[in-house]
Structures are given as structure tokens and as C-alpha cells.
Amino acid sequence: MASVFNETTQESYPLIPNVPLILGRKHVDRSDQRVSRAHVQITLLDDQRCFVKALSTNLCTLDNAILPKKLNQDGNEEGEEIEAFNSQWIHLLPGQLYPFRLDVPKVMTIPTPRKPLLLQQDENDGDHEDIMMDSSQEKEQQEDKSEDDWVGSNNSSIISTESSLLGSEEWSE
Structure with a gap:
């Protein structure tokens, strides 16, 4: 159940x-x-x-x-x-x-690719800059950082998702 x-x-x-x-x-x-x-x-x-x-x-x-x-x-x-x-x-x-x-009964067999939006603080002026990354860039960044840093344990990054799969018709132009 x-x-x-x-x-x-x-x-x-x-x-x-x-x-x-x-x-x-x-x-x-x-x-x-x-x-x-x-x-x-x-x-x-x-x-x-x-x-x-x-x-x-x-x-x-x-x-x-x-x-x-x-x-x-x-x-x-x-x-x-x-x-x-x-x-x-x-x-x-x-x-x-x-x-x-x-x-729930349904298990995720293949992780759904998501398109995150990260807000990173600019070191010079303290403003936030929007950076869009594709899944290969995301994977590289995840390998470079520890899991705690990636999850957003500090206040300088926020992760958001889109429900659309990468490469779907909604994202292609």
C-alpha cells in the first residue's frame, strides 16, 4: 500500500x-x-x-x-x-x-533529467547571476563539488527544476 x-x-x-x-x-x-x-x-x-x-x-x-x-x-x-x-x-x-x-509502488529506474536554474553570487558586486546548464554541465559540476555543496547547504545557490525532459520539444527551438 x-x-x-x-x-x-x-x-x-x-x-x-x-x-x-x-x-x-x-x-x-x-x-x-x-x-x-x-x-x-x-x-x-x-x-x-x-x-x-x-x-x-x-x-x-x-x-x-x-x-x-x-x-x-x-x-x-x-x-x-x-x-x-x-x-x-x-x-x-x-x-x-x-x-x-x-x-509508492513505482520506482525511479532512470533518473528524470531536469533542467536546473542555479543562482550564483557574483564575487565583485554581490548580485546574483542566472546560469542555465544542460545535463552534461550539471554532471561535471556535481563531480567537482561535494554533495553538501551541491544541495545548497550554503545560501549562495538555489536549485529549481522544470518538469520537462531535456531535449523535449518544449526546450528545442
């Missing part, structure tokens, strides 16, 4: 096919105003695929990558559904705060 394990409280929440599970403040620290009442939605489909969607204006991560958002028809940001797999971690706040582990 599919479920979500709350590392903070040691509780498990069952995932029922086609019934979204909404996680939020009541599942962690009720006094932490950074966590919304409805922070993230997890949906298990009949075919055993699982999707995660950020509902809050505050950031939420899936395996240390910020869940992407898009503009809706009204011009407001809304979360974009991202497929999630067994043993992936959802953190309600970046910095690995309030961890939840997915226990």
Missing part, C-alpha cells in the same frame, strides 16, 4: 488512488507560519504513478529541487505537477525542513 512517512512525527499517511493528500502546517509544527495549511498535494493515480504539486506561495522541495510553479490564466503562480517515485523526499521548506518520504 502506498503511503507518505512523516519523519518529524514518525506518522504514516495512506495514499488512496485518485484522492489527493494535502500536507501542511497541521502535519508538522502548527506555530511555524512559513508552512501553509495546504502546502503540498500528493496524488497517487490508479496506474500507480504519483504526482506532487506545491500549493503554497512558500517554497517546497522534492529531493532538494524546488518544485516548479507556472502562471495560471489569472496571472497568479500555481504549482506544477511533478511525477514522484518511491523513496523520494519532500521537504515542506528548503534546507531539508519537515521531511516526508514517499513509499
Whole structure:
């Protein structure tokens, strides 16, 4: 049976096919105003695929990558559904705060390539510079840095993802 394990409280929440599970403040620290009442939605489909969607204006991560958002028809940001797999971690706040582990039937056999957006601080003026990297550049950077540096343990880098696969029609011009 599919479920979500709350590392903070040691509780498990069952995932029922086609019934979204909404996680939020009541599942962690009720006094932490950074966590919304409805922070993230997890949906298990009949075919055993699982999707995660950020509902809050505050950031939420899936395996240390910020869940992407898009503009809706009204011009407001809304979360974009991202497929999630067994043993992936959802953190309600970046910095690995309030961890939840997915226990779902579908295992990620080949990691989904993601297109990260890194913000790096310019040493001269302290401004941030957007740098887009493809998966080969990302892999080289990961090999050069330790895992702690890559995850963003310091405040100088933020990792974000797109749900699109690299090389898909959306990215080719």
C-alpha cells in the first residue's frame, strides 16, 4: 500500500488512488507560519504513478529541487505537477525542513533529467547571476563539488527544476 512517512512525527499517511493528500502546517509544527495549511498535494493515480504539486506561495522541495510553479490564466503562480517515485523526499521548506518520504509502488529506474536554474553570487558586486546548464554541465559540476555543496547547504545557490525532459520539444527551438 502506498503511503507518505512523516519523519518529524514518525506518522504514516495512506495514499488512496485518485484522492489527493494535502500536507501542511497541521502535519508538522502548527506555530511555524512559513508552512501553509495546504502546502503540498500528493496524488497517487490508479496506474500507480504519483504526482506532487506545491500549493503554497512558500517554497517546497522534492529531493532538494524546488518544485516548479507556472502562471495560471489569472496571472497568479500555481504549482506544477511533478511525477514522484518511491523513496523520494519532500521537504515542506528548503534546507531539508519537515521531511516526508514517499513509499509508492513505482520506482525511479532512470533518473528524470531536469533542467536546473542555479543562482550564483557574483564575487565583485554581490548580485546574483542566472546560469542555465544542460545535463552534461550539471554532471561535471556535481563531480567537482561535494554533495553538501551541491544541495545548497550554503545560501549562495538555489536549485529549481522544470518538469520537462531535456531535449523535449518544449526546450528545442
